[in-house]
Amino acid sequence: MTQPTSHYDHFRATLLNLKDELQAVSSTGQEAAQPVELDQTTIGRVSRMDALQQQAMAQAAQQRRHIQLQRIESALQRLENGKFGWCLRCEAEISRKRLDVDPTAPLCIACADGRNR
Numbered sequence: 001m002t003q004p005t006s007h008y009d010h011f012r013a014t015l016l017n018l019k020d021e022l023q024a025v026s027s028t029g030q031e032a033a034q035p036v037e038l039d040q041t042t043i044g045r046v047s048r049m050d051a052l053q054q055q056a057m058a059q060a061a062q063q064r065r066h067i068q069l070q071r072i073e074s075a076l077q078r079l080e081n082g083k084f085g086w087c088l089r090c091e092a093e094i095s096r097k098r099l100d101v102d103p104t105a106p107l108c109i110a111c112a113d114g115r116n117r
Helices: 005-029 045-081 096-101
Strands: none
């Protein structure tokens, strides 16, 4: 049930690179998610609305990055446990093509589509 060493090294490097990239983007995106100044004397109503919308978008992006980082950590843990590349639901092997597209995928295509319930 374990992946060959070359797959292990490839996917481990890929996951660590993804993690580093997300953490770098996350640190720069935190400024945009900060509270918006609501003082009407310094900015107009439309500018405040735009700033609030920008803040909401930045917070949503930050949340998506956080979820993706959790998925990466989970995939790295599966790599260490020898369970990477195996479906968590049906325990079938996840195709290499699927893992190349999304190395954090915890389910095979059939289970992800809901066909194996």
